[in-house]
Amino acid sequence: MDHAETITLADGARIATWTRAGPAEAPHVVLLHGGPGLWDYLEPLAGLIGDEATTHRYDQRGCGASSPSDEQSVARSVADLDELRAHWELDRFVPIGHSFGATLALAYAAAYPERVPAVGYVSGVGIGDWRTPFRNERRRRAEPFAARLAELSVPQRTADEEVKWRTLTWATDYADLTIGLRAASAMAHSPHVINQHANRAVSFTDADQIGWAAAVRCPVYVVHGTADPRPAANALQLADRLARPRKRVVTEAGHLPWIEQPEQLRELLAEIVQAGRC
Template sequence: MPFSTSDGVRLWTATTGTTTSAPPVVILHGGPGLWDDYAVLADMLDDLTVVHRFDQRGCGRSGPSDEQTMARLAQDIDELREYWGHQRILVIGHSFGATLALTYAASYPDHAAGVVYLGGVGIGDWHTPYYAEVARRMTPAQRDRLEALTGSSRTWDEEIEFRVLSWFTSHADRSMALTWAGEEAAVDLPINFHANRALAGEMNVWPDEYVAGFAATISAPVTFIHGDGDPRPVSAVRDLAAHIPHHTFHLLPSAGHSPWREQPELLREVLRATLR
């Protein structure tokens, strides 16, 4: 069901489950600039509560928007919360969505029942070890091909190839990584590179002290979930968690950036325990 924000941007939304005494859940997708593809997470929880998903402004099935800031995205979440009729929500953010979830909880503390920080990047220099691990997981030919496809005009087949080469290194199971990345890449929706550059550019200039400072103000409980096979270093996520007063940390064994691929039952257990 579409929803229009206060500045007139139409957002695609999806809702499953039924309202119960448990906190309602809102899932925040990654990117920035991608789309919601998290029905698998909703299925893990929507027998316990109502679960909402949406495509962020300018992304996926939502309407276009030139305004791409973390503050505006957090405001969109709160407008959706009010539209859905909830006083407080549990926000589950994956990858970029994890940072957005923390931003929301810090910006709207009265309306955040809790946060799940799933596969985020943490603070400090996470880029150096991340790119080193990504390079290690690629062959020289794959690296050369990705470089050739980056920044060029691509056919649809080349776009799928670009996405696969960009994403397959995030999976811990090397035997399935290309297959899973192919499934993710085949979604017939465009990547919003404007949103990606604008939001990544904003976050990349945040000093660690700023991120740690607003994280320290979050009074809601924060659950950190990270795969030990995610190329994004867990040490950077632990460094961020140390600044949050009420948090728990779950390192999932043999799991990558999308732990519902490799450890679905363990992830389901952690998410359901968090909701309860």
Template sequence: MTVDDNAQLWTMSSGPTDGPPVVLCHGGPGLWDDLGPVAAMIDSTYHAHRYDQRGCGRSTGPHNYRLDRAIADLDGLRRHWGYDRWTLFGHSWGATLVLAYAWTHPEHAHAVIYCSGTGPGTEWWAPHNAEVAKRLSTEQQQRRDELERQRRTWEEEVEFRTLCWLPGYADPSQAEAWARAAASVPFEINWRANRELWGAKPDELALAKEVTAPTLVIHGEEDPRPLANSRRLLDVLPNATLAAIPNAGHSPWTEESAAFSARLNAFLSAHR
């Protein structure tokens, strides 16, 4: 799809075309769609849409990395696919994006799933870093920091991403394999998008009260991004419920797929 400033967004759709529409928004910022497994959990009933955000993965610029532009891109996709209202699922940074979409366009947000978000503010950062340090050995931390400071070959890039992402998993026996599989996707990380979008993170506590859509906050209990900070949104969202997934980290559909799918589909069914 080509949006109004000529950025071209890669998209993928699955499920029955007459099913209720759900759009899945990936994290990063600066990464690419990795939500195929989530789409597979719902697309027997729902029409699931995925996309790479601008300048990321298979999508092009112009390189305008502001939250209002990301919201406009998402609403452009809604118009392109011809929906008045739809359900929005966002993972990690994507959770921030769909929540911001819902308070900007409440008339178009049917329901919201806030998955593995950081929660409001910056209070999550210190406990997150402390937990990451516990899950990496001293040698792994030193190697990660060394790789971060240098120009990297592709093999070193995969190693760097693996060391960055493996603390996000709860099961240490499988964390490295899962992280390496994600790290081996042959797209460049858009670090500019990462810096600029995180630098403009909105005041979610102040604005979430404007979200009128029913909202599910779903979070792995072993995610290094602390569940306690995402819980704070429950105090301000007018119509929100929490689904905490035991034994799961930042991508709970990977580690506890049955529990994640059950909570996700129960929410979607309740708000069809």
């Protein structure tokens, strides 16, 4: 069972967290959600890790059930994560991040290399122009409902329209559109508001990422689905900048590979956690 706790940081920000205890001597893993501006949706990853580790999850600053905050940056996110680490009394832990969370995991490992024995970089965007092919592929996948999506793409939406817009937008992240519509609908019904300010303000450049990659000395597991609309090639370009890359492909999976290929993810997560024991 997850232990829910709201942790107050030094500046007064309140962070909603969940911890799932593993065996006493097991490594600790912190799961980092994407966005920026979304909320924790990584409970399934904690389930796949099972008894391999103690897992910690949280809603990032200003997001989900955490308190509002106008202060948004990668540096602030890294500092928040280290405050949480201190609260959890962890000397070392394995950050496993998804999408933007993968970038945050890398940035943290660069800032505190002595605290990180391994990194999970899952479905990260990498470096180079990933946006153009991503937008083209998302547009292609959305063709069956393009007219309805255009109607919903307005500044103000009702609650029902917001759920529908999220569902149709996020469904294109999956290899199988039928699975995508079902999975995206479940996430779209979250009561949390997307923090658009965080999405705009938490920015980083290729130069930032290349610098972080150069500073990380531990193994970094670059995990990417073959059907992710965000091209694997860009993540692999970043992997080539790492001292100890571990490139892992998830076949027939999109941006959230644990939804479509849970057993492949279970094996990869076990490998990452095992590296964290070293």
